[in-house]
Amino acid sequence: MQTNFTSAQLADPHMAASEKILRSCVHCGFCTATCPTYLLLGDELDSPRGRIYLIKDMLEGGKPATAEVVKHIDRCLSCLSCMTTCPSGVHYMHLVDHARAHIEQTYKRDATDRLLRALLAHILPYRNRFRLALGAALFAKPFRPLLAHLPRVGKRLAAMVALAPPRSPAVTAEPAPLTRADRRRVAILEGCAQPVLQPAINAAARRLLARADIEVVRVAEEGCCGALVHHMGREAQALEFARRNIDAWITAIDQQGIEAIIITASGCGTTVKDYGFMLRDDPLYAEKARRVSALTCDITEFLDRLDLPAVSTAPKRAVAYHSACSMQHGQQIRDEPKRLLRNAGFTVRDVPEGHICCGSAGVYNILQPEIAGRLRDRKVGNIERLRPDIIATGNIGCITQIGGGTAIPVVHTVELLDWAHGGPMPPALERAPGLNSRVVQFPLA
Amino acid sequence: MSSIAFPTPDPAILARRDDIIAGLAALLPPECLVTSEDERRAFETDALTAYRRLPLAVALPRNTAEVAAVMAFCHREGVKIVPRGAGTSLAGGAIPQEDAVVIGVSKLNRILSVDYANRTARVEAGVTNLSISDAVMPDGFFYAPDPSSQLACTIAGNIGMNSGGAHCLKYGVTINNILGVKMVLIDGTVVDIGGQALDPAGLDLLGLIVGSEGQLGIVTEATVRLLRLAEGARPVLFGFDSSEAAGECVAAIIGAGIVPVAMEFMDKPAIEICEAFAKAGYPLDVEAMLIVEVEGSEEEMEAQLARICEIARRYGVKVVKESRSATETALIWKGRKSAFGATGRVADYICMDGTVPTSQLPYVLKRTGEIVASYGLRVANVFHAGDGNMHPLILYNVNDPAEQAKAEAAGNDILRLCVDAGGCLTGEHGVGIEKRDLMRHQFSEVDLTQQMRVRAVFDGRWLLNPAKVFPLDGRIAA
Amino acid sequence: MTIVPTKEAEAAEAVRAAQSSRRTLSIEGGGTRLAFGRPIQTDDTLSSKGLSGITRYEPAELVFSAWAGTPVAEIEAALDEKGQMLPFEPMDHRTIYGGSGAPTIGGIAATGASGPRRIQAGAARDLLLGVRFVNGRGEIVKSGGRVMKNVTGLDLVKVNCGAHGTLGFMTEVTFKVLPKPERTLTLILEDLDDERAVQAMSAALGSPFSVSAAAHLPADVGGARARTALRLEHFAESITYRARELAKVLSAFGRAREIEDDESRALWRAIRDVDALAQPKDDMLWRVSVPPTQAPALLARLRQAGLSFRALLDWGGGLIWIACTENAAASTVVREALGGDGHATLMRASDALRASLDVFQPQDAALMKLTAGIKASFDPDGILNPGRMYAGL
């Protein structure tokens, strides 16, 4: 596509990078067809091609973002379905990240919007604050209908509260890993929200790795990957998180010899794998960031490369595998999780319209509850048509989002794998009515 | 960039913009009306992005009644209308004008009913081409015309352009697969033309409407034919040492009485571009490649392939590679269908669409290469060879006005060449603005006048998509 | 007076002369289809007979062009020599109209005559790639061309196809052709009623075996027992396989009998030309198009209305030929029996009846307005076959 940037504008490396992306877009419109918001709204402005055009115009003109532009960019889920579809290799993610940062710098949101966003940005990425807030949300749950009636933010606050799990998960004690010099070592991102919401996921991952004789090193200083704030356009905060994590991991790499940084939430995975790009212009961090990104992998990518012991008793369970957007589009991981589940004896079914987002998308379901709700219903409808016993996915956001719309238990892929390989039954299955009674207990591996 | 002219916007309309928008706002809810400059900008072009015009407003009605209301209003007010589907036209068919309201049918995106016993489906015009096949595929049916853009383009746009695709060699183009439409005429009257029956009740109005590039009315619904999927289908790649040999092979296959389902051509530059994107296993050490698809049972495919291979050998085929699995088949077609988009990774391009008699393919291919080279540019060829429908992609840098001018000049030379070789300017993309000024190379003044007289029956005031198809001078009034 | 131009320019000259002197023209080819449409009285006749001969035939490109007055027989012979055919299997109207003239290719284009293979290979209009014609102003206009894919400009080809010469005097036509099938085989099911027959045809047409024609001859129409015929045409290797598979698809409808090659061709020729309903000559003949599955209900409605008739179903049920004793009331009965999505053409009746009844299905006002406008855009003074399709047009 033709572009109109001045050479002065292109001197800014951010601008130059975006110009390159815009140049590669041929405006063929293929991406519109797989964009969840276009599917629902039927308006090109709410499609990738439309957004790309809005961004192009905004950046070329050097204009501050307008309310109209912000509306359509805000509606973008960052699901990156458009990137999978695009034959021209347009890097929409980097373009929209740039746009979001530009919006954050040039656009003044109304007071309630600002408040909500600040709240999210100051609570979610911090494990302890989030834990506290969750307590408050549980407390607020009975007041949801009331909240929904508050002007402007009401619906969104209600959405936030709705997402809180019905009971606050217990903080499980972790077995201290044994340390042996010749063992393979990895780190697992603890991050922010997930360990609070579902500590069972990383615990399952650890048990799986332990069975393969791989040690999980605790990297105390790490924290939120920055994805949440990054998607809100808070670039500085995101980069700060990234640098902190990089420092922590580089130390672990250099001193403890970890071979991989394993991520169990694909939302985080997409971002950590992008650290290299995010910090490409930071002379102090560019190289380190690149190293970290290169070692980062999803837990299923990692497990797929291992020789997991065979499963002796096959769990006769039909699993609908929901591929998180950040998994299939953000990281282009498609077959590994399904292969692992099949090898562990599950019957895996592909969800029709599987390329469409469930509406979770980080904090999207809080900021855009209406679209998110419609997408969730569409997703649940597609999944329920398969009549699965269990829904598996690799991202905490999807688990909460889909779980809120169906009675079928939703679990993380590694929880199922761990169960099949001798671990405990995933908590969500134990809670599921009717399912636990039919459950065959696996022999301990 | 501006070698193709647009009519000067009507200042009276521009001056009344606020009133016009107020009038539209009374007919449509806010989420169906785009008026801010930022937002209108996103509609200023289609897939011919070198040309852009900011529309007066964009209406995105949700049903036929809303389309009719908007059209009646525009007609009353003398406001021009540009119909828009998905905006994937390569000919600039959906590019707006400053004094025109774009009416987009993207919100009309439901499949209304599927009738397998009669092998038809009723759809709203804004459904995408592929979504019809997706909906009926589990039951073993498909909608045959398959433009490479089928993922995104709408039935409305397909009807506008009478679009074709790789598999049209056997199954025909849009007109051969549409049985009826609901259309809103310029004054807001809604007419139903055709239906599920296989022939027209009177004059073949459908034959006029399909391919009329949004100049006769706005289509809001269509009845399409569904076909039963063959038992199996298998694409085979044939690599040749020269484009000419591949072109001759195509003519020979058709001449031998074999009509495969699809017969697609790619030259070396195109193969490289598509292979890099799709990793479909295209041979990289050949000058040209044909993708020939056969279908039927296993034995039938074998038998047909044997005949085709036999002919290909006579033309010195170097590589023969059959698809071995459904995944491979999907990749082979993904590569082909992404060809234009994937070319975007390498350079900007304009895509020609002339058709020539198949016997002329080798000659026209050779001349095309020479023409483009004479302008100092490069070309990639990827096209529907079985029906002689060529798509030379002229590669250039759109940010360089001199190159843009050269690319357009080369394109025009190629299209004239196609006409002179016994073919036509456009086989499936339509005239739009792109080939509008070349129309006199193919048609006499009398031919064009007769077309315009028919056009005037539907839209005597030239309100519907008026910048397209017919040269701007010499237009006739009602 | 009958004008027989031997050059296109002469034809144009003749029309110009007619226009300036306001003389109306009937357009005639072989004269085998003159009873098709409303009877018309004109000052003169313009015949295409003098414009005869194949102008170009490129077997390797699957196209030929011919002057409009070229006898179909001549074209079929030329195609035959190269193993090719007119894919849409045009009907020979002499069977129902009688007459001894030679049908012309222009007549086929003008009437849009399409036979049984229409369901698979397309109608005449789908295969007509290009036309040259003289409009009512005496101008020579061309549209389309000789390539299969062509979307350049407004398509005037299809609207002329089936316009019965009301828009222009066609001088040259270009058709796409196809290779003749190596082998043809027809499966015949017996004793099915209309309902079951249409179901069987739907099942066959919804199968992956490329059924190229599907017709139903009820009991006492061309034979004592009802016959439902399904045709396969393909490479020799394929036919045996497909016949076997198709028989499986149809097993619920009974055991299918097979006929092949000449016998099969003769059957389809008879169906194409509606042999079974051709006699008696003074029977009124209707041609009805409906969505196939609505055919049985339509026939039932006719019976309920007390109409005594014989019918033949082609196009899987989508095309119904109906013969009954001539009477004006039948028109109401037939047209009222149509569902919302069908239309009926009065194919054969006395001149008096065809003059007083709607021969072509009446259309709603908006469509009639378009039709009248289109007619005027080609023929502003209404001199070409005036009234042939609609009174006053």
Ligand SMILES: Cc1cc2nc3c(=O)[nH]c(=O)nc-3n(C[C@H](O)[C@H](O)[C@H](O)COP(=O)(O)OP(=O)(O)OC[C@H]3O[C@@H](n4cnc5c(N)ncnc54)[C@H](O)[C@@H]3O)c2cc1C
């Ligand atoms: C990468 C790429 C590949 C392509 N490959 C092919 C191919 O293989 N074969 C092919 O034929 N084309 C191809 N095209 C061209 C294009 O996709 C087709 O012309 C398509 O039919 C346009 O559909 P659309 O929905 O995008 O319509 P638009 O581009 O929006 O409109 C097309 C025309 O139809 C008119 N129109 C739109 N809606 C209506 C309506 N409701 N009523 C009346 N008129 C209307 C418009 O005014 C315009 O003139 C390709 C395009 C791209 C970008």
Ligand code: SF4
């Ligand atoms: S698919 Fe890619 S090239 Fe096409 S419009 Fe979308 S982003 Fe641009």
Ligand code: SF4
């Ligand atoms: S990231 Fe998802 S929501 Fe955003 S434009 Fe792309 S496909 Fe649409």
Ligand code: SF4
């Ligand atoms: S994905 Fe989300 S929850 Fe996990 S660490 Fe990153 S931002 Fe925090």
